[in-house]
Amino acid sequence: MQFIDIKAIHAHSAAQxxxxxxxxxxxxxxxxxxxxxxxxxxLGKFLGDSKPLHCIAVASGTMALEVALRALSIGPGDEVITTPFTWISTAETxxxxxxxxxxxxxxxxxxxIDPKEVEKVITPKTKAIIxxxxxxxxxxxxxxxxxxxxxxxxxxxDAAQSFGAEQNARKAGTFGHVATTSFFPAKPLGGYGDGGAVFTADDQLAEDLRAVTNHGCKERESHYILGTNGRCDSLQAAIIQAKFANFRDAEIALRQKVGARYSxxxxxxxxxxxxxxxxxHIYAQYxxxxxxxxxxxxxxxxxxxxxxxxxxxxLHQQEVFSHLPCAKKSFPHTEQAAQEVIxxxxxxxxxEADQARIIATVVKAV
Structure with missing residues (x-):
């Protein structure tokens, strides 16, 4: 049994x-x-319905976050609020x-992340929330x-784990000034290597996001913003595009069905x-x-x-962030979850047979 059976997912889109x-x-x-x-x-049409969102494909979910921050001109002297209970990409970028x-x-x-806790840590230096x-x-x-x-x-x-989920009929990837996602193989819509995307409805911001991914230029050798090499390669884009129809038409509903059976x-x-x-819920993890x-x-x-x-x-307990003032604080709900979830x-x-075996093992163990 696989924790995430990527081969089984591949089989349903192999020909495409x-x-x-x-x-x-x-x-x-x-x-x-x-x-x-x-x-x-x-992807822009999937999220935007009648008015497609701007979508910029990038090299990874981590790169998507970095590109978004750079395009919003966030840098030294600024503070950005996020959760300590997540993968390190969110904070490291x-x-x-x-x-x-x-x-x-x-x-x-x-x-x-708890909105009430967010408001408690806003200062004059705060520029964004992730x-x-x-x-x-x-x-x-x-x-x-x-x-x-x-x-x-x-x-x-940061919609790296939620692509395909919704809130009040709005799709993940449509919230905030800019949204990011990941196509890491284990994600709900996964590629066969690293990949990601950035989404926005803002025309100017979209222009800046695309420039950041291409070394900060719109025209060759004319650089107006500090950028990087953040492009998504054609092979990954081809794979994700080929998988998307089955993801949209079948896998979103199947994921919700499997999750509901577990619960x-x-x-x-x-x-x-x-x-x-x-x-x-799209259940990137159950x-x-x-x-x-x-x-x-x-x-x-x-x-x-x-x-x-x-x-x-x-994240507040990671050595790399030990110098941060907030690293010395306690985050009780985060710390308890880290000790208890699986x-x-x-x-x-x-x-259904494999799921029944998993369920029976859990029930017997607890």
């Missing part, structure tokens, strides 16, 4: 992927090939552009957008994911909270069932 990759080999435009622009148009990460604690039930749509569902953007408007802050939505069967034994009112994580992990291992812990060590095998094609 083979044809798309062969086309790239045929034309030989491995950078900025037509597949990149096709993917950008497809803040530091990489010269700004200071500031952490705000999470809600204990959704594991997403909420993370953790594990596959969105935080309370109504509250976060109200806070951002009140204090004149930008919101960068119904396990709700009386462990704390299952709480879905915030108005949200749908994360539960048992009374004893270690004993459950051992029982799963003994049954040859893989599991994983996201995230065992919060994620079960999950992918859209998880069979």
């Amino acid at each position: 992927i083979d044809a798309a990759v062969a086309q790239v080999f045929e034309h030989g435009r491995y950078i900025n090939g037509p597949e990149v622009y096709e993917l950008e148009a497809t 803040i530091a990489l552009v010269g700004a200071t990460p500031v952490f705000a604690d999470i809600e204990p039930d959704t594991y997403n 909420p993370v749509d953790l594990f596959g569902q969105l935080p309370d953007y109504t509250a976060l957008e109200t806070i951002a408007e009140k204090h004149g802050l930008k919101i960068i939505e 119904e069967a396990l709700k009386d034994y462990v704390t299952v994911p709480k879905i915030h009112p108005g949200n749908t 994360t539960i909270r048992p009374k004893n994580r270690d004993s459950l992990g051992e029982a799963l291992k003994a049954a040859d069932i893989p599991s994983a812990v996201y995230y065992r060590k919060p 994620s079960l095998p999950f992918h859209p094609y998880l069979s």
Whole structure:
């Protein structure tokens, strides 16, 4: 049994992927090939419906965050608020552009950043908030957008784990001034290497985002903004484009079906994911909270069932951020979640038989 069965996901789009990759080999435009622009148009339309969003494909989800920060001119002397309960990319990109990460604690039930905690740490240096749509569902953007408007802050939505989810009929990737996502293979819409995208409805910001990915220039050797090499290559774009139709038409619903089966069967034994009112969940990870994580992990291992812990060590406890003033603070909900959560095998094609075996093992263990 695989924790995420990427081979099973591939099998459902294999013919389309083979044809798309062969086309790239045929034309030989491995950078900025037509597949990149096709993917950008497809994803922009998916998110924007009647008015497509600007989409800029980039080299990774991490690069997407860095590009967004640079395009918003965030740098030395600025502070950006984010969650300590996430993968390090969200905070490290803040530091990489010269700004200071500031952490705000999470809600204990959704594991997403708590808007009330965000407002407590805003200072005159605060320029932006980066909420993370953790594990596959969105935080309370109504509250976060109200806070951002009140204090004149930008919101960068980190939708690396939530592409395909919604909040009040708005799709992940459409919140804030700019949104980012990742196509890392384990993500809901995963490529076969690194890749990501940035989204915005702002025409000028879109122009700046694209320039940042191309060494800060719109015309060759004319650089008006500090940029980087952030481009998405044609092969990855071709693969993601080839997978997208099945993701949109089948896998979003299948992921929700598998998640619902887990929750119904396990709700009386462990704390299952709480879905915030108005949200749908895409389950980048199916994360539960048992009374004893270690004993459950051992029982799963003994049954040859893989599991994983996201995230065992919060960002404020990481050595690289030990110099930050907020690193000396306690974030009790984050710290408790880090000690208690565990994620079960999950992918859209998880069979009912395999899922039943996982569920039976969990129930017996707890």
